[in-house]
Amino acid sequence: MMHPVALSLCMAALLTALLAPPAAAQVPDEVLKAEAQRIEMLKKAGAATVAIFGKGGQGGGSGVCISPDGYVLSNFHVTSASPHLKVGMTDGNLYDAVMVGLDPTGDVALIKLLGRDDFPHAPLGNSDEVRVGDGCYAIGNPFLLATDFQPTVTYGIVSGIHRYQYPAGTLLEYADCIQADAAINPGNSGGPLFNERGEVIGINGRGSFEKRGRVNVGVGYAISINQIKNFMGYLKSGRIVDHATVGAQVATSDDGRVLVTNILESSDAYRRGLRYGDEIESFGGRRIRTTNALKNVLGTFPKGWRVPLAFRHDGKLYETYVRLDGVHREGELAAMVAGSGRQQRNPRQQPRPGDDPNPRPMPRPEQPKDDDEDKDNEKELPPGHPPVNAAQQKLPEIVEKVYEAREGFANYYFNRINQERIWDKLISHGDFTGLQGAWTIKAEAAGGLESTFELSDALVVATLPGGKVEMPIDSKNPSLGTNLDPLGSGGLFASLHLWRRFLTGGINNFGNLYYLGTVPVPGQDELYDCLVGVYGGVECRLLFEPELGRLAVLEMFPAGNVDPCELHFLEYQEKDGRMVPARIEVRHGDAVFQVYKVNEITLSKAAE
Amino acid sequence: MNPRTDTEYTAGSRDHGSRPRPAALVGLIAAAGAWLALGVTPAAANDLPKLIESLQPKMVKIYGAGGFQGLEAYQSGFLISGEGHILTIWSYVLDTSYITVHLDNGTRLKAELVGADPRLEVAVLKVEGQGLDHFDLGQVVEAEPGTQVLALSNLYGVATGDESASVQHGVISVKTRLEARRGVFETPYRGPVYVIDAVTNNPGAGGGALVNRRGQLLGMLGKELRNSRDNTWLNYAVPISELEQTVTDIIDGKFVPTEQADPRPKAEQPHDLGRLGIVMVPDVLARTPPFIDEVRKGSPADEAGIRPDDLVLFVNDERLIQSCKALKEELSYIDRDDPIKLTIIRGQELLEFTLEPR
Numbered sequence: 001m002m003h004p005v006a007l008s009l010c011m012a013a014l015l016t017a018l019l020a021p022p023a024a025a026q027v028p029d030e031v032l033k034a035e036a037q038r039i040e041m042l043k044k045a046g047a048a049t050v051a052i053f054g055k056g057g058q059g060g061g062s063g064v065c066i067s068p069d070g071y072v073l074s075n076f077h078v079t080s081a082s083p084h085l086k087v088g089m090t091d092g093n094l095y096d097a098v099m100v101g102l103d104p105t106g107d108v109a110l111i112k113l114l115g116r117d118d119f120p121h122a123p124l125g126n127s128d129e130v131r132v133g134d135g136c137y138a139i140g141n142p143f144l145l146a147t148d149f150q151p152t153v154t155y156g157i158v159s160g161i162h163r164y165q166y167p168a169g170t171l172l173e174y175a176d177c178i179q180a181d182a183a184i185n186p187g188n189s190g191g192p193l194f195n196e197r198g199e200v201i202g203i204n205g206r207g208s209f210e211k212r213g214r215v216n217v218g219v220g221y222a223i224s225i226n227q228i229k230n231f232m233g234y235l236k237s238g239r240i241v242d243h244a245t246v247g248a249q250v251a252t253s254d255d256g257r258v259l260v261t262n263i264l265e266s267s268d269a270y271r272r273g274l275r276y277g278d279e280i281e282s283f284g285g286r287r288i289r290t291t292n293a294l295k296n297v298l299g300t301f302p303k304g305w306r307v308p309l310a311f312r313h314d315g316k317l318y319e320t321y322v323r324l325d326g327v328h329r330e331g332e333l334a335a336m337v338a339g340s341g342r343q344q345r346n347p348r349q350q351p352r353p354g355d356d357p358n359p360r361p362m363p364r365p366e367q368p369k370d371d372d373e374d375k376d377n378e379k380e381l382p383p384g385h386p387p388v389n390a391a392q393q394k395l396p397e398i399v400e401k402v403y404e405a406r407e408g409f410a411n412y413y414f415n416r417i418n419q420e421r422i423w424d425k426l427i428s429h430g431d432f433t434g435l436q437g438a439w440t441i442k443a444e445a446a447g448g449l450e451s452t453f454e455l456s457d458a459l460v461v462a463t464l465p466g467g468k469v470e471m472p473i474d475s476k477n478p479s480l481g482t483n484l485d486p487l488g489s490g491g492l493f494a495s496l497h498l499w500r501r502f503l504t505g506g507i508n509n510f511g512n513l514y515y516l517g518t519v520p521v522p523g524q525d526e527l528y529d530c531l532v533g534v535y536g537g538v539e540c541r542l543l544f545e546p547e548l549g550r551l552a553v554l555e556m557f558p559a560g561n562v563d564p565c566e567l568h569f570l571e572y573q574e575k576d577g578r579m580v581p582a583r584i585e586v587r588h589g590d591a592v593f594q595v596y597k598v599n600e601i602t603l604s605k606a607a608e
Numbered sequence: 609m610n611p612r613t614d615t616e617y618t619a620g621s622r623d624h625g626s627r628p629r630p631a632a633l634v635g636l637i638a639a640a641g642a643w644l645a646l647g648v649t650p651a652a653a654n655d656l657p658k659l660i661e662s663l664q665p666k667m668v669k670i671y672g673a674g675g676f677q678g679l680e681a682y683q684s685g686f687l688i689s690g691e692g693h694i695l696t697i698w699s700y701v702l703d704t705s706y707i708t709v710h711l712d713n714g715t716r717l718k719a720e721l722v723g724a725d726p727r728l729e730v731a732v733l734k735v736e737g738q739g740l741d742h743f744d745l746g747q748v749v750e751a752e753p754g755t756q757v758l759a760l761s762n763l764y765g766v767a768t769g770d771e772s773a774s775v776q777h778g779v780i781s782v783k784t785r786l787e788a789r790r791g792v793f794e795t796p797y798r799g800p801v802y803v804i805d806a807v808t809n810n811p812g813a814g815g816g817a818l819v820n821r822r823g824q825l826l827g828m829l830g831k832e833l834r835n836s837r838d839n840t841w842l843n844y845a846v847p848i849s850e851l852e853q854t855v856t857d858i859i860d861g862k863f864v865p866t867e868q869a870d871p872r873p874k875a876e877q878p879h880d881l882g883r884l885g886i887v888m889v890p891d892v893l894a895r896t897p898p899f900i901d902e903v904r905k906g907s908p909a910d911e912a913g914i915r916p917d918d919l920v921l922f923v924n925d926e927r928l929i930q931s932c933k934a935l936k937e938e939l940s941y942i943d944r945d946d947p948i949k950l951t952i953i954r955g956q957e958l959l960e961f962t963l964e965p966r
Contacts, residue, residue, distance in 0.1 A: 208763075218763075218808065256714055289769075290770055
């Protein structure tokens with residue numbers, strides 16, 4: 001005997017089953033709302049996603065626009081070093097784009113769309129917050145289907161985080177990447193991986209394609225957006241940028257500690273005290289428990305960054321900052337990039353540079369390291385046609401205006417405009433050009449002791465508590481690295497000379513000068529713009545405050561493998577309409593050499 | 609054990625602990641359909657990272673033999689007891705005395721092979737441990753087609769040390785028998801499988817866990833299976849209910865590898881291969897696979913139907929034979945007056961023969 005309520009419920013169920021149209025009438029509002037939000041989010045995300053086409057519409061991949069002025073992220077293996085690319089957007093337009101910067105090791109390319117200042121763009125997320133199981137969307141141009149520029153959306157979940165994928169040769173290393181099961185196929189390369197809020201959390205670049213043919217097998221890898229954020233300033237510099245090494249090898253011990261098994265005595269890590277057998281505690285702010293964890297963190301940093309390191313030596317914990325060296329030798333990357341265009345054409349016929357003839361020792365098994373070569377669709381030219389050389393092709397006018405070829409640069413134009421940007425900002429706080437006469441600085445060191453520095457083109461004269469010291473400078477054949485006086489400063493006199501030289505001469509008269517990108521400064525949260533200049537046999541790094549643009553730090557490296565002399569301009573004061581330093585801290589190695597309080601500063605014009 | 613049928617109707621409910629009342633079901637039936645179409649239920653999506661976090665400590669990474677031409681030296685597994693029993697697939701990876709297991713927290717342990725049943729392609733390993741997080745085989749549920757599932761495995765060996773297993777999402781497409789595809793898929797397993805709509809069965813994924821969106825164990829991911837007719841690949845898991853009895857037997861001491869210390873007394877007058885009419889392949893390796901080279905005409909082996917190239921798997925059902933040496937050793941425990949049952953693999957077929965003594 002059925003209870004009447006139960007019976008009526010059954011009737012209701014039956015009626016529902018019979019009468020309910022397949023439409024959404026029964027779906028809770030909450031679900032419909034979530035669906036509508038998702039459709040809206042994907043519309044926006046799709047509008048920022050671009051289809052990138054190779055020359056003559058052959059080959060290509062995906063990308064994502066990240067700013068209204070048209071900066072687009074993609075993979076290096078999609079764009080190669082082409083100065084000019086054609087990019088399709090969902091508005092149906094095919095835009096011209098210019099190469100900006102390349103990170104061949106990290107497989108990242110930054111290009112810029114031309115012709116508008118209001119491009120639809122996607123916000124960047126925080127990939128450190130991504131969790132396994134989070135929903136994600138890969139949007140892009142798989143199998144180059146987007147002939148109408150409408151991208152394909154695939155849904156998945158995050159399958160793994162902090163994944164390390166071995167490089168193919170010395171390039172295309174995927175460190176700290178996001179693994180997702182959203183279908184990622186050839187052509188998706190360079191396209192964005194979105195979280196459920198429509199923020200870019202990664203750039204899809206790689207899949208595990210093995211015996212099943214070159215299609216998705218539920219394992220795709222995206223370069224984490226936080227790594228790309230670290231590199232963003234470098235990429236915008238128009239350079240071909242390098243990844244970093246710490247100059248030490250490590251191994252995971254049986255009890256789960258990461259120990260130094262080899263260290264270069266020329267490395268900054270060695271100068272900071274790291275030795276064979278020391279235990280790495282944390283690096284780049286992340287706790288290190290495995291070799292892979294260290295490789296992961298290291299892979300997210302560009303060459304030349306200063307990164308926090310904590311290590312244990314003889315049981316005692318040391319916390320310091322280490323300067324990271326490059327993975328590649330000078331010019332090596334540029335040469336690889338120049339050769340890359342051809343190298344990747346026929347990947348099936350020839351072993352890839354990363355193919356290891358010997359099986360990897362246990363327990364690290366052979367990695368699924370196939371990157372997708374999105375140039376597969378590239379057709380051979382008909383017989384009799386001479387091969388097309390991209391560099392020889394005439395660029396469209398709109399591209400030519402923003403492209404400057406130069407050795408070692410993806411596009412020097414962007415380096416130059418960044419130098420100009422920094423300079424313009426700097427002189428808004430005071431223009432020192434024309435003040436080529438003697439500069440006199442009266443300063444008070446710790447304990448109230450007075451020092452006076454007189455700077456001119458050919459001479460530094462310092463009146464210190466211990467007496468008067470002179471450092472003559474042969475302007476025809478300057479050699480600043482040979483005099484590192486005063487003792488213990490690492491080259492204070494030479495650094496002051498370079499400071500005056502930069503301020504009075506500007507970006508065009510300093511020597512060989514370029515924009516490095518943005519770098520961290522110990523103790524500061526934000527990244528600083530960095531110019532690198534070479535003059536008088538030394539390398540000089542100039543760091544500028546974010547937003548304000550004042551000169552914050554000058555570092556003078558007298559040689560390759562020694563600690564620089566660092567001038568930290570801690571406070572500024574106004575003097576004759578110009579902001580001049582009020583307090584200068586001089587550091588060398590791990591020590592503060594001196595802190596000078598500037599009491600009086602006299603800047604004179606060039607003698608007639 | 610009384611397996612409970614688990615449907616996904618409650619997946620949309622925020623209270624995962626309680627079963628829906630009939631009244632709630634009416635609305636949910638329709639809603640569930642819509643949510644399935646969307647691919648994910650809003651509530652489950654919110655909980656997914658948390659759920660996965662709770663499952664990861666049960667997963668292990670297994671390293672063993674292989675590492676050359678197309679043979680990965682790793683596979684997946686999961687803990688099924690607090691004392692360190694691990695369920696995984698039986699494969700060449702385990703055919704070594706050096707099996708290493710990485711727990712989710714990065715602990716590296718040496719594992720011993722407790723036992724295996726190649727007929728079900730299942731093996732149980734054991735590592736030292738106490739109070740380890742594990743799946744309870746007694747709590748297994750059955751699943752229907754349409755059930756949303758997660759597959760946890762170390763596919764492609766992506767993770768090592770303290771890196772967690774990979775997680776994929778999908779839906780059970782159908783529950784069917786592999787038997788129907790005899791001669792197509794190269795596997796001795798003939799029982800029911802869950803076919804999954806996601807590409808879960810990749811290199812190294814075998815031995816992974818298939819769970820529903822509540823984290824309940826449904827099955828163990830199988831090997832990579834290629835359909836030799838159309839070159840497509842099957843993504844499947846073996847329901848735990850198919851394995852449970854065998855796993856219990858293995859843990860209780862059945863299906864043990866012959867190499868383990870054997871307390872049985874030797875037979876005074878044991879069998880030997882010559883008397884049975886069997887010639888094995890030359891024993892040239894530390895572990896020469898027990899392939900039969902020749903069968904003497906008119907011998908007990910011949911009369912039973914044994915043929916050259918047969919691979920011996922078991923003697924008398926329970927003793928797992930991994931080498932020519934092990935086969936000889938095993939025969940030394942059996943009196944020559946007793947019949948012998950041999951389980952062999954011939955091509956892709958699993959056959960059993962009883963050899964009558966003379």
